[in-house]
Amino acid sequence: MQVNYKMKCNFVIPGDVVGTAEEFMPGEGTYVKGEHIRALTTGVTEVDSKERSAKVLPRTNAPVKLKTGDVVVGQITDLKESLAILRLAFKRGCESRPIHNTEALIHISRVKSSYVKDIRQVFGLRDIVKAKIIDDTPTIGLSIVDEDLGVVKAYCTRCATPLKLEGKRLVCPECDQVESRKLSTDFGTGMIR
Numbered sequence: 594m595q596v597n598y599k600m601k602c603n604f605v606i607p608g609d610v611v612g613t614a615e616e617f618m619p620g621e622g623t624y625v626k627g628e629h630i631r632a633l634t635t636g637v638t639e640v641d642s643k644e645r646s647a648k649v650l651p652r653t654n655a656p657v658k659l660k661t662g663d664v665v666v667g668q669i670t671d672l673k674e675s676l677a678i679l680r681l682a683f684k685r686g687c688e689s690r691p692i693h694n695t696e697a698l699i700h701i702s703r704v705k706s707s708y709v710k711d712i713r714q715v716f717g718l719r720d721i722v723k724a725k726i727i728d729d730t731p732t733i734g735l736s737i738v739d740e741d742l743g744v745v746k747a748y749c750t751r752c753a754t755p756l757k758l759e760g761k762r763l764v765c766p767e768c769d770q771v772e773s774r775k776l777s778t779d780f781g782t783g784m785i786r
């Protein structure tokens with residue numbers, strides 16, 4: 594996926610400083626040397642400021658837990674009449690840990706605060722979307738109503754070229770097709786904030 598993002602879960606190698614022993618309890622995958630908590634293993638840090646613990650989750654077995662309120666990024670794999678189906682790629686804050694084989698749904702009523710007649714007015718196939726989890730059982734349900742949520746990268750429905758924003762118009766630089774989407778304020782920045 595051609596999207597850059599801010600790293601919040603730091604990737605560490607053995608010996609890297611994870612935190613100070615004064616601030617945090619050394620957790621799984623760490624050791625204390627002097628006043629620092631250091632990584633025992635290669636992985637990603639998980640610092641819990643509430644529990645005041647710092648641990649390192651090995652990269653190979655660090656599944657991402659998804660829950661209501663999380664912001665995730667995924668790709669549109671199918672569009673039905675009133676439903677978009679996405680394959681989730683990563684969760685904001687844990688970008689270095691991929692999500693495997695997880696589908697999520699966006700219902701047409703969770704796209705804008707105003708009425709949307711057709712889901713194809715707001716999404717295209719293959720689009721990359723930033724959304725918030727509003728339901729986690731039995732399937733993951735997403736919302737993109739907030740301003741920062743929505744399409745962050747869009748592809749022309751005619752020729753699959755990435756669309757460009759020209760003023761308020763979303764235009765295909767290859768075939769001049771004009772399309773509409775519910776865009777995130779992150780659209781075109783290459784950043785997921």
Ligand SMILES: [Zn+2]
Nearest residue numbers: 749752765768
């Ligand atoms: Zn095109």
